[in-house]
Amino acid sequence: MAKDKFKVAIIGAGMIANAAHIPAWKDLPNDVEIVAVMDVFEANAQNTAKMHGIPKAYTNAEKMLEECKPDIVSVCTPNCYHKQYTILSLEAGAHVLCEKPVATSARDAAEMFDTAERVGKLLFVGQTMRWSGNVIAAKELVDLGKLGEMYYAETASLRRRGVPKWGMFHMKEHNAGGPLYDIGVHSLDALLWIMGNPKVIAASGATYLKIANRDEGLRTSLADSGAPLGLFTPRPYDYREFNVEDFGVGFMRLEGGATIYLKASWAANIAEGMGGTFILGTEGGLKLQPLTYVTNMGSYMVDVTPHVPQERQVAFFGHFKECEHFVRVIRGEEKELLVKRAEALNVMRALDAIYKSAEVGHEVPVEDVN
Numbered sequence: 001m002a003k004d005k006f007k008v009a010i011i012g013a014g015m016i017a018n019a020a021h022i023p024a025w026k027d028l029p030n031d032v033e034i035v036a037v038m039d040v041f042e043a044n045a046q047n048t049a050k051m052h053g054i055p056k057a058y059t060n061a062e063k064m065l066e067e068c069k070p071d072i073v074s075v076c077t078p079n080c081y082h083k084q085y086t087i088l089s090l091e092a093g094a095h096v097l098c099e100k101p102v103a104t105s106a107r108d109a110a111e112m113f114d115t116a117e118r119v120g121k122l123l124f125v126g127q128t129m130r131w132s133g134n135v136i137a138a139k140e141l142v143d144l145g146k147l148g149e150m151y152y153a154e155t156a157s158l159r160r161r162g163v164p165k166w167g168m169f170h171m172k173e174h175n176a177g178g179p180l181y182d183i184g185v186h187s188l189d190a191l192l193w194i195m196g197n198p199k200v201i202a203a204s205g206a207t208y209l210k211i212a213n214r215d216e217g218l219r220t221s222l223a224d225s226g227a228p229l230g231l232f233t234p235r236p237y238d239y240r241e242f243n244v245e246d247f248g249v250g251f252m253r254l255e256g257g258a259t260i261y262l263k264a265s266w267a268a269n270i271a272e273g274m275g276g277t278f279i280l281g282t283e284g285g286l287k288l289q290p291l292t293y294v295t296n297m298g299s300y301m302v303d304v305t306p307h308v309p310q311e312r313q314v315a316f317f318g319h320f321k322e323c324e325h326f327v328r329v330i331r332g333e334e335k336e337l338l339v340k341r342a343e344a345l346n347v348m349r350a351l352d353a354i355y356k357s358a359e360v361g362h363e364v365p366v367e368d369v370n
């Protein structure tokens with residue numbers, strides 16, 4: 001192995017490891033080499049190693065870290081295990097790319113970042129939506145002041161029938177939450193980033209489980225539930241085990257007076273075209289999909305369609321960008337990580353408050369939860 005190549009290890013050998021992290025790391029052959037993969041289910045570790053030509057497969061993370069001494073670890077387990085493996089890997093001397101949501105509470109996330117700071121390693125959260133061309137363009141328009149004062153925004157990631165029917169997404173014990181943690185966290189993170197990361201100070205939320213815990217006998221596709229390349233490590237799925245929300249909603253108050261609405265569903269009786277993201281400002285408004293900027297010119301209202309360059313046509317494009325960026329930052333070729341500690345904690349605190357509010361039935365100040 002060339003001397004300056006980073007050794008990468010993967011923890012959690014499921015859909016996202018096989019479909020996104022491993023291909024993205026392999027796309028950087030001059031920078032990294034995947035040396036090992038670990039999964040509690042031996043077959044997943046073994047099959048993943050075989051499929052991608054990874055030299056070693058483990059069922060014990062400590063052993064893998066000890067024997068392989070990776071420079072970078074991709075944490076790709078269900079949400080409830082992000083914290084333990086991130087801290088373990090950081091303490092073993094690796095930088096960590098951790099899947100979203102970074103943790104299942106802001107407190108845990110803070111502990112993970114504290115550990116990274118203490119051991120002098122980087123913790124990078126996989127908020128891949130930030131690499132979307134439309135999100136980057138929207139942020140630029142906002143940074144140019146084209147919206148003026150932003151006072152209201154909405155973001156809705158709505159799937160009519162898109163429950164991930166693999167792994168353990170549907171079980172609280174392993175993932176802690178449903179679509180709010182799965183797809184809501186992406187759209188909330190992207191929206192707050194576009195808006196310049198205003199602090200969320202309070203939230204009122206509600207969660208529902210009305211549809212996904214019954215067998216409707218519908219034919220649904222894996223692609224519709226977020227696995228466009230199919231599954232590499234299928235596991236049995238039982239709708240009777242479904243105990244997270246299938247629809248969640250949160251109304252948030254931001255420092256400075258703006259408010260935002262977040263909605264996320266895996267199963268809801270929605271019509272085509274509901275959902276998406278928009279921001280209202282005093283000088284203009286933005287819609288993310290398709291990207292449209294509205295404002296006034298002279299005595300006319302105008303709609304502007306920015307021409308966003310085509311992204312590379314590859315599934316999980318954001319993972320390719322984030323792995324490359326992570327390597328550049330570790331090498332000191334780029335100054336700082338795109339996803340900062342304060343931003344990740346702001347998102348986690350908001351989600352904590354939404355879930356808490358859903359539990360208690362009234363608005364909850366973020367500081368009361370954390």
Ligand SMILES: NC(=O)c1ccc[n+]([C@@H]2O[C@H](COP(=O)([O-])OP(=O)(O)OC[C@H]3O[C@@H](n4cnc5c(N)ncnc54)[C@H](O)[C@@H]3O)[C@@H](O)[C@H]2O)c1
Pocket residue numbers: 011012013014015016017038039040041044076077078079081099100101126128166167168169181182226233
């Ligand atoms: N950024 C994205 O677009 C995106 C998309 C899908 C999933 N994800 C995230 O990736 C993570 C994994 O999702 P997935 O779709 O790959 O799920 P998955 O169920 O397909 O894979 C998870 C893997 O972790 C293994 N595992 C379970 N418990 C473990 C433990 N305690 N220790 C070690 N391994 C364990 C499972 O055997 C499985 O192989 C989740 O946090 C999810 O939110 C991100």
